[in-house]
Amino acid sequence: MSATVSSSSTINLLPKETMTTAAASSAAIPTSTRNFTCIDLSDFDNRRDKIVADLMQASTGDGFFYVINHGIPIEDIRSMFQASVDFFALPDDIKRKYPMDISRNAGWEKLAQIRPSTGVADLKESAQFSFHGIEDLWPTEQDAPDFRTRSEKFMVQCHEVSVKLLTCLALGLGFQEDFFTRCHDITQPDILNTLRCLHYHDITGQTFPNCYWRAGAHTDFDTLTLLFQRPGENGLEVCPGREASTEFGHGDIWAPVNPKEGEIVCNLGDMIMRWSDDKFKSNFHRVRAPRVGEYQGPRYSIAYFNQANRSAIIQGRDRYPEPITAGEFLLRAVERNYNALKALKESQTKEEEKA
Numbered sequence: 001m002s003a004t005v006s007s008s009s010t011i012n013l014l015p016k017e018t019m020t021t022a023a024a025s026s027a028a029i030p031t032s033t034r035n036f037t038c039i040d041l042s043d044f045d046n047r048r049d050k051i052v053a054d055l056m057q058a059s060t061g062d063g064f065f066y067v068i069n070h071g072i073p074i075e076d077i078r079s080m081f082q083a084s085v086d087f088f089a090l091p092d093d094i095k096r097k098y099p100m101d102i103s104r105n106a107g108w109e110k111l112a113q114i115r116p117s118t119g120v121a122d123l124k125e126s127a128q129f130s131f132h133g134i135e136d137l138w139p140t141e142q143d144a145p146d147f148r149t150r151s152e153k154f155m156v157q158c159h160e161v162s163v164k165l166l167t168c169l170a171l172g173l174g175f176q177e178d179f180f181t182r183c184h185d186i187t188q189p190d191i192l193n194t195l196r197c198l199h200y201h202d203i204t205g206q207t208f209p210n211c212y213w214r215a216g217a218h219t220d221f222d223t224l225t226l227l228f229q230r231p232g233e234n235g236l237e238v239c240p241g242r243e244a245s246t247e248f249g250h251g252d253i254w255a256p257v258n259p260k261e262g263e264i265v266c267n268l269g270d271m272i273m274r275w276s277d278d279k280f281k282s283n284f285h286r287v288r289a290p291r292v293g294e295y296q297g298p299r300y301s302i303a304y305f306n307q308a309n310r311s312a313i314i315q316g317r318d319r320y321p322e323p324i325t326a327g328e329f330l331l332r333a334v335e336r337n338y339n340a341l342k343a344l345k346e347s348q349t350k351e352e353e354k355a
């Protein structure tokens with residue numbers, strides 16, 4: 001893609017891609033409001049039945065919900081955001097020392113993630129970290145003081161919230177209560193849980209063709225995502241996804257997801273959708289590129305992805321009885337994305353030839 005990035009945090013994109021019909025239609029769709037279930041984790045041990053019931057309602061419907069009284073102090077969330085802001089403020093030459101390594105799903109990348117729903121790279125940079133095997137991908141103390149310490153503390157805090165939610169989700173599906181927590185064991189070297197810091201650049205005064213998104217429509221490959229965002233830096237939208245008229249979520253009704261500060265936005269991913277034989281919905285979501293007249297300053301968000309241990313078996317009970325490992329599941333998901341992207345590029349080439 002033809003992107004030039006200025007030295008400041010403002011990003012200048014000089015797009016020449018032709019907008020595809022599919023991407024254009026997704027941009028034109030009006031949004032609606034949708035009330036998402038709020039899961040209250042306070043007094044967890046005594047309120048478990050109620051939490052399970054609330055989670056079942058949210059998981060079989062929107063696939064998105066807010067979590068409150070989760071136990072992560074607001075100061076720690078702010079501190080993690082500050083660590084992320086400081087990291088992304090470093091010159092690219094420093095961040096490039098920690099490049100994205102696809103095989104480990106960790107590291108830094110910029111204007112690189114291309115979604116099959118758009119065919120062009122998301123307007124963002126991101127840095128991902130996992131629990132094991134990424135010594136060389138953690139920014140050093142010299143480059144980013146305290147970044148690793150704060151991130152690792154935050155990952156453990158996210159894990160603790162996840163354990164509560166995964167326990168209730170297992171109970172709701174009729175599994176043993178530790179069914180999912182055993183499959184997301186952060187002490188194991190093959191755990192795939194990831195912390196992803198995201199920075200959507202300041203695009204003040206800029207207009208982009210409709211095929212450009214801060215994050216193009218997608219579902220998450222994982223089991224459960226915890227997402228943190230800051231007040232005023234909105235843009236996340238969800239569509240009913242699996243009721244969607246097309247596979248990549250085009251042409252449907254999108255609803256904004258604007259939590260209050262400190263609330264965690266959670267969504268279910270493709271792994272648990274399979275485990276639940278499609279009872280739980282892994283729904284499409286995206287982050288809109290704000291238009292001139294709206295707040296177009298930077299957006300920072302932080303996602304914690306619960307992805308099953310590579311060796312865990314993801315098997316349904318009726319619709320998906322084939323036992324496959326999480327490793328194999330991810331390979332298939334990546335392959336599906338690759339093929340969809342290839343098909344999109346081919347159809348774009350044909351359109352260009354016709355024109």
Ligand SMILES: O=C(O)CCC(=O)C(=O)O
Nearest residue numbers: 198215220236287301303
């Ligand atoms: O930044 C956001 O709000 C969403 C990020 C997201 O959906 C993802 O990274 O999978």
Ligand SMILES: [Fe+2]
Nearest residue numbers: 218219220285
């Ligand atoms: Fe996502």
